[in-house]
Amino acid sequence: MTMPVMEPSLDADMLRTWATGIDDGPFSSLCWGERIAFDNPECLTLLGALSVWTQRVQLVTTVVVPQLHDPVMLAKSLATGDMLCGGRLTVGLGVGGRHEDYHAVGADPSTQTMRGLAERAEILRRVWAGEKITESVLPVGPPPARRGGPELHIGSTGPKTIRSAAAWADGVTGVTLDLDLDRQSELFDVARTAWADAGARRPHLATSFWFALGDGDGPRAQIHRHLRRYMNWIPAEFVDAMAPTTGxxxxxxxxxxxxxxxxxxxxDEVHLIPTSSDPDQLRRAAEVAAEFA
Structure with missing residues (x-):
């Protein structure tokens, strides 16, 4: 289950309610993503809170964009989060889809590539392995709870991108807009083959989609409202055209x-993305998830 971090009017009480509800329920993972030029909570600060609010569930970033961060500080922040949550962290990484986030933090949009992502993933691994990145008395710490650091998953829906990530990633965390299972199956086959060719163990295979539970036309209208707000970098008429078949x-x-x-x-996992912060959506989704516990 994904936290409703892209919904309006959030506060600490609402975020805590969702986090503890996810942790109490049958869900395998609690997920949240990153945006900069938006009013969502900052993802690494939220990691600290989620580490305290939860005890059981895996914490999964879907996704962090490493090009928006100094890679050594990102490694330190994620290792701290992994230590605080007792090794329950999985780090989904992606290049991000919005130039405005790069501009907001002064990052170079030319690094918005898989090569730029892979270079930063390598730095994360090196820091977590205790390697000194520069001349210093001690390496950058703290050491993560798990030897070698959290698993890294690639956030992507493209076959080429998935193939290129087999050299450094432990799995795939994607998204499906239209729930096309044939295409999703093909992407999973691409990942299985790429990881096998790289001599790596079988990748963790996850995807996600927006959801709204209810009867009648209300749930579809809920998704439409969410997409209008979340996809604010896309012309509204394009969002309106895709809304009937998205999620x-x-x-x-x-x-x-x-x-x-x-x-x-x-x-292996479907990461459900809520389109409302109403806790009733979480309660109903938990009852659905219980069918698979």
């Missing part, structure tokens, strides 16, 4: 069947 809207029983179809193609 998933329907009843609890229908969501169970959708998730069973994803399981049938070998999906």
């Amino acid at each position: 998933w809207a329907g009843t609890d029983a229908e969501l169970v069947e959708v998730l069973r179809r994803f399981a049938a193609i070998g999906t």
